[in-house]
Amino acid sequence: MSVDRDERPRLPAGRKAQLAAYVADTGQVTVGELAERFGVSIDTVRRDLDQLAAEGSLVRTYGGAVSLSTVSRATDRAVDQRLTVQEREKEKIAALAAALVQDGSTIMINGGTTTLALARGLGQHRDLTVATNNLLVPGALPPTAVRDIYVFGGAVRALTLATVGPVSFRANTGAELDISCDLALIGVGAVAADAGYTTSNLAEAAMMQEMISRAARVAILADSSKFGRRLFAQVSELGAADYLITDTAPPPDLRDALSSSGVELLLPGGSAPRPA
Structure with a gap:
């Protein structure tokens, strides 16, 4: 994933909410899976995910995204315990x-x-x-x-x-x-x-x-x-x-x-x- 700080056109509010909700429900998704589900191109999904990641709605990975709740659950015990x-x-x-x-x-x-x-x-x-x-x-x-x-x-x-x-x-x-x-x-x-x-x-x-x-x-x-x-x-x-x-x-x-x-x-x- 590249964290791009350049401004991008905002994605339609309806698709944005649906995409964010789907990632939150699923936990981990791929770009291909999202493109097929929402009927848009791979490049469009990548731009959407980059924008949602910049807004703090999900964690972007190369090839997809992970929900914040998935990250939080994993962090609560395994990583936090090892940090100490x-x-x-x-x-x-x-x-x-x-x-x-x-x-x-x-x-x-x-x-x-x-x-x-x-x-x-x-x-x-x-x-x-x-x-x-x-x-x-x-x-x-x-x-x-x-x-x-x-x-x-x-x-x-x-x-x-x-x-x-x-x-x-x-x-x-x-x-x-x-x-x-x-x-x-x-x-x-x-x-x-x-x-x-x-x-x-x-x-x-x-x-x-x-x-x-x-x-x-x-x-x-x-x-x-x-x-x-x-x-x-x-x-x-x-x-x-x-x-x-x-x-x-x-x-x-x-x-x-x-x-x-x-x-x-x-x-x-x-x-x-x-x-x-």
Whole structure:
């Protein structure tokens, strides 16, 4: 999704109310489904959804939309509970990660509460292009920091309030657009010397792998509670990242493995990281 701040013609009030009500009742819809139901073109539906999202009536995703009640129900427990875990550590990691971001750059941010803390901490930045699968990131980003925001489409995982699907966008012709970024900021579930970076969900792992493959530089965000653990799905080996940003020095075996893999370790109180 592109958050376009240009003015658009207002959609007819009757269709607007009907479309908003249908999204609210259904919870999650696609552009194609709405075009067929309301008898209008795909482009018309996209414009309508963009306008409704700008008015705060729904959450726009690439390829469709999600109702506010769906977002609220998912957030009430899963995300809010995780926001309070390791809260101080996440804030320290977020500050270090923000220091890597360069004004005018393009960044990708994945789902998770550590990356959400990063998004909130970008207030001193300007002219950023942000692509994310985290549905909470667009609202958390300081408006002064952002030029464009894009949300990757796909199914929404209620537990993480993030989409899982392809890291891609399509032109109006249907052709897939080639996209890349200057820096990918990836929160992971576990970090281990032998297993690398892992997470608990296969679809999320695949999406994170693709974000990493499209980035010139990669920063992994993980607090010290993630050390020495291995979860179900591997995201990548240690050497796929340029930086590991964390709150406490890792145990010796992990620290040695990171060093031998060429990964720069960024810790609070260390020298200021260089923008990627």
